[in-house]
Amino acid sequence: MKTAIVVGSGAAGATVARELQGKCEVTVLEAGSAFRPFVGNLTLFGKLKQTGLLFDERMIRLIFPVMQIRRAADRMILVNGIGQGGTTTICAGNAVRKDEELQAIGINLDVEFQELYQEIPVYTQHQNKWHDRTKQVFDICRDLNLEPMPTPKMAYAQRCSGCGKCVLGCPRGAKWDARRFLQEAIGKGAQLVSQCKVEKVVIENGRATGVEATSARRTRFYSADITILAAGGLGTPVILQNSGIECNANLFVDPVLCVAARIPDSQQDREIPMPFIVQGENFILSPYFDFLSFFFNKHWKCPPSGIYSLMIKLADSNCGSISRRGVKKSLTDQDQVTLKEGVALCTEIFRRLGIGSDALFRGTLNAGHPGGMLPLTEREALTFHSARLPPNLYVSDATLLPRSLGNPPIFTIAAMAKRIGKLCLQYV
Ligand SMILES: Cc1cc2nc3c(=O)[nH]c(=O)nc-3n(C[C@H](O)[C@H](O)[C@H](O)COP(=O)(O)OP(=O)(O)OC[C@H]3O[C@@H](n4cnc5c(N)ncnc54)[C@H](O)[C@@H]3O)c2cc1C
Numbered sequence: 001m002k003t004a005i006v007v008g009s010g011a012a013g014a015t016v017a018r019e020l021q022g023k024c025e026v027t028v029l030e031a032g033s034a035f036r037p038f039v040g041n042l043t044l045f046g047k048l049k050q051t052g053l054l055f056d057e058r059m060i061r062l063i064f065p066v067m068q069i070r071r072a073a074d075r076m077i078l079v080n081g082i083g084q085g086g087t088t089t090i091c092a093g094n095a096v097r098k099d100e101e102l103q104a105i106g107i108n109l110d111v112e113f114q115e116l117y118q119e120i121p122v123y124t125q126h127q128n129k130w131h132d133r134t135k136q137v138f139d140i141c142r143d144l145n146l147e148p149m150p151t152p153k154m155a156y157a158q159r160c161s162g163c164g165k166c167v168l169g170c171p172r173g174a175k176w177d178a179r180r181f182l183q184e185a186i187g188k189g190a191q192l193v194s195q196c197k198v199e200k201v202v203i204e205n206g207r208a209t210g211v212e213a214t215s216a217r218r219t220r221f222y223s224a225d226i227t228i229l230a231a232g233g234l235g236t237p238v239i240l241q242n243s244g245i246e247c248n249a250n251l252f253v254d255p256v257l258c259v260a261a262r263i264p265d266s267q268q269d270r271e272i273p274m275p276f277i278v279q280g281e282n283f284i285l286s287p288y289f290d291f292l293s294f295f296f297n298k299h300w301k302c303p304p305s306g307i308y309s310l311m312i313k314l315a316d317s318n319c320g321s322i323s324r325r326g327v328k329k330s331l332t333d334q335d336q337v338t339l340k341e342g343v344a345l346c347t348e349i350f351r352r353l354g355i356g357s358d359a360l361f362r363g364t365l366n367a368g369h370p371g372g373m374l375p376l377t378e379r380e381a382l383t384f385h386s387a388r389l390p391p392n393l394y395v396s397d398a399t400l401l402p403r404s405l406g407n408p409p410i411f412t413i414a415a416m417a418k419r420i421g422k423l424c425l426q427y428v
Pocket residue numbers: 007008009010011012013029030031032079080081082083084085086087088090091092093094095096167196197198199230231232233235236239367368369370397398399407408409410411413
């Protein structure tokens with residue numbers, strides 16, 4: 001049987017490994033290790049912050065090792081998950097189909113989305129878990145004709161207590177994450193090698209022969225008939241460039257800014273995150289307690305239960321890049337304009353809640369949906385394979401997206417990965 005290496009075990013890697021295992025022998029190489037949810041006490045961390053000891057977001061790894069933080073320009077921090085299941089373990093559980101940009105270049109993923117809806121539990125009937133303040137904000141958004149919609153959540157509804165800890169790792173195993181697909185692939189015989197960081201793809205005579213990876217400071221070569229890169233929008237471009245394959249400086253990240261107010265006893269930290277979404281022109285708006293800002297931003301002073309926050313998530317311009325030397329990404333003038341529109345809308349919503357603009361404070365600009373550096377075009381609509389790659393090397397993650405979705409991307413990434421799992425077999 002042919003062999004395949006899948007690099008990364010997040011939304012894309014776990015999906016493609018599950019598709020391929022059985023049709024070929026799959027080895028998943030994963031830089032991180034097993035995922036553990038955050039178990040600390042938030043109020044204690046609030047107090048620790050007041051001592052001034054928690055001053056840099058990168059320190060989050062001391063208390064929550066899965067969360068990797070990088071700094072970009074405009075004081076923006078980039079967040080991703082390193083470990084089994086990738087960033088899906090720290091996601092908010094939103095299951096959104098958003099593939100208009102792919103359809104526009106001739107890609108139809110209907111079959112793959114249908115399969116995903118059979119395989120992943122998705123529900124929207126969670127209004128009974130919303131707190132009164134959120135119900136009020138929903139009504140305000142409706143009155144403003146913003147057409148708020150309850151967010152589809154990937155979760156086992158009966159097990160979800162609505163505790164609000166999705167992004168810190170679901171403590172009850174209610175949220176679906178990519179570890180489920182990974183376990184299914186392993187159940188069918190796939191091998192998983194953890195704490196194994198792939199540095200580059202080895203290419204000989206125009207074909208990929210395997211990858212070079214480091215584990216416990218030792219470098220090893222893993223050979224395979226086919227290699228699939230799924231190390232995420234920040235990981236895959238670095239591996240490609242290390243392998244001599246050029247990427248486009250088209251990095252998008254979906255920057256997030258939260259606008260918050262002190263509202264005693266709103267308990268948003270204990271409520272389902274992003275319970276509904278308002279779709280704006282180039283941004284979405286959603287209620288969201290921003291734990292990163294709570295941990296590290298000096299403006300977030302009150303106890304967690306006394307903060308209510310609205311998230312603005314931009315579909316940012318696709319210009320930026322990452323390489324071994326670091327990340328280059330800043331907000332363009334257009335991004336700043338869109339962000340301002342989002343802030344104005346949040347301000348109006350808070351005004352209708354009886355809170356004036358001088359009582360509002362902002363969170364830390366952060367971003368967690370990177371991609372775009374080897375974007376699909378009409379030319380690759382059928383093959384999902386760039387001419388820059390050897391025939392037996394595929395990319396299957398958000399790196400392929402033509403532009404920012406400005407929306408939760410897991411479902412769309414998983415649908416693409418499913419297609420690639422089917423397609424790549426034909427080319428070995
Ligand atoms: C806080 C937060 C909340 C989010 N919430 C949602 C949500 O509710 N819904 C949604 O749709 N999206 C959400 N997202 C975004 C979503 O999680 C990611 O876009 C998605 O997981 C990306 O999938 P991926 O497979 O491309 O990358 P990832 O899921 O990040 O997986 C990449 C994997 O590759 C591994 N890796 C990286 N480099 C290497 C290497 N060199 N060698 C080996 N392995 C490597 C990583 O450890 C990781 O396991 C959220 C993101 C964040 C940060």
